[in-house]
Amino acid sequence: MKPKSPWRFLTLLVGAFVFLFPFYYMLIGSLQAEPDPSVKGAFPSPGNLTGKNYTEINAAIDLGRSLLNSGIFTGGVILGTLVFGVLTGYALARLQFRGRGAVFNLMLLVQVVPFQLLTIPLYVMIVRSYGLADSYLGMIAPFAINSTAVFVFRQYFLQLPQELFDAARIDGAGELNILWRVAIPLVKPALLTGVLLTFIGPWNEFLWPFLITKQQDLQPLAVSLSNYLTTVSARAANPFGAVLAGACVLAAPAVGLFIVFQRRFISSSLESGVKG
Secondary structure (H helix, E strand, C coil), X not given: CCCXXXXXXXXXXHXXXXXXXXXXXXXXXXXXXXXXXXXXXXXCCHHHECCHHHHHHHHHHCHXXXXXXXXXXXXXXXXHHHHHHHHHHHHHHHCCCCCHHHHHHHHHHHHCCCHHHHHHHHHHHHHHHCCCCCCHHHHHHHHCCCHHHXXXXXXXXXXXXXXXXXXHHHCCCCHHHHHHHHHHHHCHHHHHHHHHHHHHHHXXXXXXXXXXXXCHHHCCHHHHHHHHHHHHHHHCCCHHHHXXXXXXXXXHHHHHHHHHHHHHHCCCCHHXXXXX
């Protein structure tokens, strides 16, 4: 067996350090009593470390409420993505209807349209036509269907053996029953992948919640941090550390989620559902 090259390990170590250093600097900066934006600030003395920045940012924007708003917004988007994505992906993969290919091609075309291009018509429709300003539904609605998740679900459903569906139809099962009892249990990795792919977008989303919400008790954490920067930070003792403390709180759930579920991306064998 050929031994591993130490240069390869060293290269990976350096790459990991470069990738993780911004996160380390963000954490250290959030704990500094006196801000030090220089490189030297990445290695502060123990006497310059404190947790007051977290207390200050919490008093200014209510971290708990902002996190709850981010959770409701993200949870609603994930729920819509799973429900509508699974239904649409199954239909595009397993149902035969006229124009199926055109619908799939149109869905792929939508992926290349930047969201900023749709912001004005969406704002007019959501706020003026539906009256959903300052509401969770108004924040969630434009993101409830994720074309990338639909594509992922469709590809997983296409891998399932046709014999499973034929057997279920012979037994008299309807399409929704087949989807719930046959297809979904075999594509659990796709569901988890859809959740992970969807989570990071709405959790860090700033533009749309900023436009749609004016009430502070409805704003997610990303918007609250922006408002803090433009209004309260000038009067703070250490605005640099307080903002980094809020950024750490915002990043923590996303980092934790990916650390816990990183090994679950590997798909299980789909052919195991077929017995000879």
